[in-house]
Amino acid sequence: MGVYRFEGGDTVKNLFVSGHRACAGCGMAIAVKLILEAAGEDVIVVSPTGCLEIVSSPYPETSWRVPWIHSLFENAASVASGIEAGLKALGRKHEAKVLAIAGDGATADIGMGPLSGMFERGHDITYICYDNEAYMNTGVQRSSMTPPGASATTSPAGKVSFGEIHPKKDLASIAVAHGVGYVATASVGYGLDLMRKVRRAIDHDGPSFIHLHTSCCTGWRHPSSKTIEISRLAVLTGLWPLYEVVDGEITDVKRLPKRLPVEDYLKTQGRFSHLFRMEGGEEIIRRIQAIADANAERFGLDLEG
Amino acid sequence: MKLRIGAIADPGTSIVNRTGGWRSEKPLIDHSLCIRCFNCILYCPDSAVKYSEKEGIYFDYDFCKGCGICANECSGRAIYMVMEEK
Amino acid sequence: MEVVEGSYAVAHAVKCCRPHVISAYPITPQTHIVENLAQFVADGELECEFVPVDSEHSAMSVALGASAVGARAYSASTSQGLALMWEVLYNVSGMRLPVVMTAVNRALSAPLSIWNDQQDTVGARDSGWIQIYVEDIQEAHDALIQAYRIAESREVMLPAMICMDGFILTHTYEPVVLAEQEETDDFLPPYDPEYYLTVERPLSFGCFAEPDKFMEFRYMQHEAMERARFKIKEVADEFERAFGRYYGDLIQGYNLDGAQIVLVTFGSIIGTMKEIVKHEKDVGILKIRSYRPFPVKEVREALKDARVVAVVEKDFSAGFEGALFSDVKAALYNHVSDLKLLGFVLGLGGRDIPPEDISKIIERSRVVMDQGLKEEWEFIGLRGEIL
Numbered sequence A: 001m002g003v004y005r006f007e008g009g010d011t012v013k014n015l016f017v018s019g020h021r022a023c024a025g026c027g028m029a030i031a032v033k034l035i036l037e038a039a040g041e042d043v044i045v046v047s048p049t050g051c052l053e054i055v056s057s058p059y060p061e062t063s064w065r066v067p068w069i070h071s072l073f074e075n076a077a078s079v080a081s082g083i084e085a086g087l088k089a090l091g092r093k094h095e096a097k098v099l100a101i102a103g104d105g106a107t108a109d110i111g112m113g114p115l116s117g118m119f120e121r122g123h124d125i126t127y128i129c130y131d132n133e134a135y136m137n138t139g140v141q142r143s144s145m146t147p148p149g150a151s152a153t154t155s156p157a158g159k160v161s162f163g164e165i166h167p168k169k170d171l172a173s174i175a176v177a178h179g180v181g182y183v184a185t186a187s188v189g190y191g192l193d194l195m196r197k198v199r200r201a202i203d204h205d206g207p208s209f210i211h212l213h214t215s216c217c218t219g220w221r222h223p224s225s226k227t228i229e230i231s232r233l234a235v236l237t238g239l240w241p242l243y244e245v246v247d248g249e250i251t252d253v254k255r256l257p258k259r260l261p262v263e264d265y266l267k268t269q270g271r272f273s274h275l276f277r278m279e280g281g282e283e284i285i286r287r288i289q290a291i292a293d294a295n296a297e298r299f300g301l302d303l304e305g
Numbered sequence B: 001m002k003l004r005i006g007a008i009a010d011p012g013t014s015i016v017n018r019t020g021g022w023r024s025e026k027p028l029i030d031h032s033l034c035i036r037c038f039n040c041i042l043y044c045p046d047s048a049v050k051y052s053e054k055e056g057i058y059f060d061y062d063f064c065k066g067c068g069i070c071a072n073e074c075s076g077r078a079i080y081m082v083m084e085e086k
Numbered sequence C: 001m002e003v004v005e006g007s008y009a010v011a012h013a014v015k016c017c018r019p020h021v022i023s024a025y026p027i028t029p030q031t032h033i034v035e036n037l038a039q040f041v042a043d044g045e046l047e048c049e050f051v052p053v054d055s056e057h058s059a060m061s062v063a064l065g066a067s068a069v070g071a072r073a074y075s076a077s078t079s080q081g082l083a084l085m086w087e088v089l090y091n092v093s094g095m096r097l098p099v100v101m102t103a104v105n106r107a108l109s110a111p112l113s114i115w116n117d118q119q120d121t122v123g124a125r126d127s128g129w130i131q132i133y134v135e136d137i138q139e140a141h142d143a144l145i146q147a148y149r150i151a152e153s154r155e156v157m158l159p160a161m162i163c164m165d166g167f168i169l170t171h172t173y174e175p176v177v178l179a180e181q182e183e184t185d186d187f188l189p190p191y192d193p194e195y196y197l198t199v200e201r202p203l204s205f206g207c208f209a210e211p212d213k214f215m216e217f218r219y220m221q222h223e224a225m226e227r228a229r230f231k232i233k234e235v236a237d238e239f240e241r242a243f244g245r246y247y248g249d250l251i252q253g254y255n256l257d258g259a260q261i262v263l264v265t266f267g268s269i270i271g272t273m274k275e276i277v278k279h280e281k282d283v284g285i286l287k288i289r290s291y292r293p294f295p296v297k298e299v300r301e302a303l304k305d306a307r308v309v310a311v312v313e314k315d316f317s318a319g320f321e322g323a324l325f326s327d328v329k330a331a332l333y334n335h336v337s338d339l340k341l342l343g344f345v346l347g348l349g350g351r352d353i354p355p356e357d358i359s360k361i362i363e364r365s366r367v368v369m370d371q372g373l374k375e376e377w378e379f380i381g382l383r384g385e386i387l
Helices: A027-039 A051-056 A076-089 A104-109 A112-121 A171-177 A191-203 A224-236 A270-276 A281-299 B039-043 B069-073 C006-016 C031-042 C056-068 C079-094 C119-123 C137-152 C181-187 C214-243 C269-277 C296-303 C323-332 C355-371
Strands: A043-047 A068-070 A097-103 A125-131 A182-187 A208-213 A244-246 A249-251 B025-029 B049-052 B056-059 B079-083 C002-005 C021-024 C049-052 C073-078 C100-105 C130-133 C160-165 C173-176 C251-254 C261-265 C283-288 C290-292 C308-313 C340-345 C377-379
Touching (some): A027 A043, A027 A097, A051 A097, A076 A112, A076 A125, A076 C021, A104 A125, A112 C056, A125 A191, A171 A182, A182 A191, A182 A224, A191 A208, A191 B039, A208 A224, B025 B056, B039 B069, B069 B079, C002 C006, C006 C137, C006 C173, C021 C056, C031 C049, C031 C073, C049 C056, C056 C073, C056 C079, C073 C079, C079 C119, C100 C119, C100 C137, C130 C137, C137 C173, C137 C181, C137 C214, C181 C214, C214 C290, C251 C269, C251 C296, C261 C296, C261 C323, C269 C283, C269 C355, C283 C296, C296 C323, C323 C340
Parallel strands (some): A043 A068, A043 A097, A097 A125, A125 A208, A182 A208, C021 C049, C021 C073, C100 C160, C130 C160, C261 C308, C308 C340, C340 C377
Antiparallel strands (some): A182 A244, A244 A249, C002 C173, C130 C290, C251 C283
């Protein structure tokens, strides 16, 4: 695997061009730029409805310099399946790899069935879920990927509520359970690692899946300059373990020399601020710490001990 | 411009949308501190940080929205933000 | 001529059209069509990607993706499946992708019914698809081949659904002339889209439109539908020249000359009607073949000398009347005077339509002709004793 490094302006492919309408400091925009940098020009990209589609495609403008299609909210995996099947049938399989880039709502909620079908049928498609942990495009409503303790507009913290209570779906395991040959988690905070994984996923024959954690400064409520730093803190606290699963075997776990307490991550974001204000908030923080500890145990995150 | 059927657009056309006008702070760089880690290029959401041998790192203020990620991620603390003068 | 099941005839026609991608989800009574297609693929008789999907929503989404990349795509569904596709139907037509599907007509739940009526496709009337309703198995077979020619023509570029009555046409056997591959190839050129997804020209599909452009995109769909009127006629004529069979263009009249009463309808009920009407010298039939685009001028012309028009259909809009009845009335208003219009809803959820029901409709029409209009529309064949 090559190491990706920007050697200068000329090596930047710039396939997701400037002028898109993403918020200043948007983690998704960074992620998409890096995904395309790694993927190169020979891809056909499918995006469902969501922030990515909205910020990149107000007709007649588009930010895409690769062939791109948006259809609906729940059907990116199915549209991608049709494209891949079409390329095969037309004898154009060599022309391009098919890449779906979709948010957490489109993937884990409304598009779960189509994604399962795409996996099961074995299409040669790389599906990347950028997970910013809520329906950001419609105004930060909770999704099944909103983490416990986070306040979203349909799981708000209130006098008798600490916000979201349900755990995140384990999408990587869902993909692995389908027998998907290459599965990885990634973080926009680790750009080169993300690019390496995208390349591996695309080079993999058959379905591959990347679950990509991406901060949304608007929805998570932090300064726009902190997008990368906070995304990285999710990894450094053990809340977002980075690993690959190749043919069902967990490999390449990013180990942590000194795992940080989850407070270091939680306190940076407005969506968790009630945990530090409300009586009983420390119990919720303890439970979130327990999630990180369980991750550390499961994936062997801690270098020491 | 006549509409094309199916709302099909030509590639890369959002380049006409100059998002620099959104900015309230702008990045500047002290070249003497730049160690060429290129984190600024890597993590700019708007591909508004550029590099050339001659000029080193520079900013495309037509598109920079002033998010400040480049300054935050700068390994040499060479990039800093100042209030935009309008 | 071979005696085959309706579903087989349709599958054979699809095969002759050389689709690149077929995607479908099983639902009664569409199943035999896609089973036959899957078997053609399994036997090496049809080279295509057959994608057995997780839902009808995915079936139409796969067809959408395939069509966008420049492939000829086919799907088939019915009833609940068509309802689940609804969202994608609008998307496919808005993106101007010439997908062709067979829409088998079946009642919508609840109560659950697997049997025939036309509520499902009539509900999809406004989805921007060309809708052609067929009368018999031969027409279901032939209209499919015509549909690709119409849908894929550069001046149209709209999806098309061929609507055929479930069980009545899908599961019955009739003598059918099955198309030859070579004659189909001569009639139907390969799909050659102007725009498609390719790295050679990396276009963006499915952009969103602000209010300053959305109406114009909709209007462009309408214009394409208007052009489809001529294309449907042209293709029907060319099909006749090539295959020697003709079912009308947008409409087809039967016994219209001198008819004082005209029964207007679509679908397989026309077979029953013809049997009755041939004994009635002043009763004709107007088959609505193309429901969208709606044959406005043709309907006006065909009905201009009639005194009573009875619109007969297997669908209705609760709280109003049958959809075809509304549409026929709307087309005639301001253009044909002294004409009485009656609407009849029958055959819902697979209810038998015995010849007596058709006779009853003709009787009602005669009463109106002699005594004037009382009731505008009614259910025929309702079992009053269980209500």
